[in-house]
Amino acid sequence: MTASSTVLSVSGVSRSFSSPVLVDVGLELREGELVTLVGRSGSGKSALLALLAGFDVPDAGSVQVAGLPEGVCPPWSTMAVLPQSFGLLDELTLEENVASPMLFSGGPVADAMARAADLLGTLGIGKLARRYPAEVSIGQRQRVALARAVAGRPKVLLADEPTAHLDHATIELAVRLLLDFVAEGSACLIATHDPTLTARAHRRLELKEGQLITAR
């Protein structure tokens, strides 16, 4: 791997709330990598993803994304986020939700809708494309959020427990989608408790007592 393939670089990041949550965290994410982040509930996984996404600011250290100047919140076309709570837009259909990153960045409507249909089909919910988020199950909503996160082919995807509501066979569909996504040159960091996902990752990291370590 060359230095130019690094898409996310984190150095010396610390963050405290009432007590220290992240202590001197360093991390590099490269094109083509699917990396999982494990750790006990409350260990700081979501807090770290929030810092990487630019939603929060570290007390110390630096976060650099895809060569952007530090402190600049990356555009969705560079870094997409799949939050633990999905963040779907209730007024849009499932296919419109998935197409939204491409539509907001000014891409052709027909291409965006075709890609949305393709992704929903890949995740086994193609027939639900015209429904609204309130009309589908929580696991179906989670798949829509995953499809939307990869739709615009961002350089980096940060996903917070993206398979938490899925059954084993559906997790397999999600894993294949994520592996295809990084194979096209993106990188993905996934906070997860899911052993299937962790087993298929290229690298495994763990947060333990505020420190980021390599997990087995």
Ligand SMILES: Nc1ncnc2c1ncn2[C@@H]1O[C@H](COP(=O)(O)OP(=O)(O)OP(=O)(O)O)[C@@H](O)[C@H]1O
């Ligand atoms: N905005 C905040 N204000 C105060 N404390 C916070 C804030 N965000 C996170 N924390 C604290 O930081 C710690 C880590 O929380 P975080 O949500 O990152 O855990 P997690 O590893 O994602 O857990 P889970 O697996 O349950 O999602 C927790 O003790 C939490 O209470």
Ligand SMILES: [Mg+2]
């Ligand atoms: Mg969390």
